[in-house]
Amino acid sequence: MMFPMFKQLIVQMFRKPFTNPFPAKYAPKSMKKFMEDVEKGKAKINPPVEIPDEETFRGRILYDRDKCIGCQLCIKVCPSKAIEFKKEEKKIRIYIGRCIFCSQCNDICPTNALSMGNEFLLASDSKVNDELVVE
Ligand code: SF4
Numbered sequence: 001m002m003f004p005m006f007k008q009l010i011v012q013m014f015r016k017p018f019t020n021p022f023p024a025k026y027a028p029k030s031m032k033k034f035m036e037d038v039e040k041g042k043a044k045i046n047p048p049v050e051i052p053d054e055e056t057f058r059g060r061i062l063y064d065r066d067k068c069i070g071c072q073l074c075i076k077v078c079p080s081k082a083i084e085f086k087k088e089e090k091k092i093r094i095y096i097g098r099c100i101f102c103s104q105c106n107d108i109c110p111t112n113a114l115s116m117g118n119e120f121l122l123a124s125d126s127k128v129n130d131e132l133v134v135e
């Protein structure tokens with residue numbers, strides 16, 4: 001019983017870790033300072049892993065306003081209430097900060113106005129960041 005566990009332990013000790021250290025190869029004392037150093041060119045970002053399948057990946061939602069007919073089906077199916085209806089324009093606004101990337105809005109949209117993009121680096125220290133609003 002002990003032997004298979006011991007063998008597994010030894011194997012694991014010499015395997016490369018599966019996790020990808022991102023954005024820094026070694027955890028910095030302050031992530032904020034690290035990101036400031038990146039902007040100044042003093043530090044380098046350790047690249048994220050590649051997207052496994054661009055066709056099925058669920059990243060930041062893309063919205064084609066011209067295709068949108070204002071049917072609001074996306075709003076009805078959104079489990080996290082991330083989509084708001086803009087009455088005056090009969091268009092929608094999506095709050096990416098609330099989105100859980102389930103793709104239900106994308107699946108139900110009758111005009112293919114919505115699609116799941118590939119962008120996944122969406123972390124922000126501000127909830128009201130304009131970049132996290134799609135309209
Ligand atoms: S992907 Fe899901 S959570 Fe995000 S806006 Fe669409 S329905 Fe809502």
Ligand code: SF4
Pocket residue numbers: 067068069070071072073074075092108109110111112113114
């Ligand atoms: S389901 Fe599609 S067409 Fe209908 S409101 Fe949403 S984005 Fe527009």
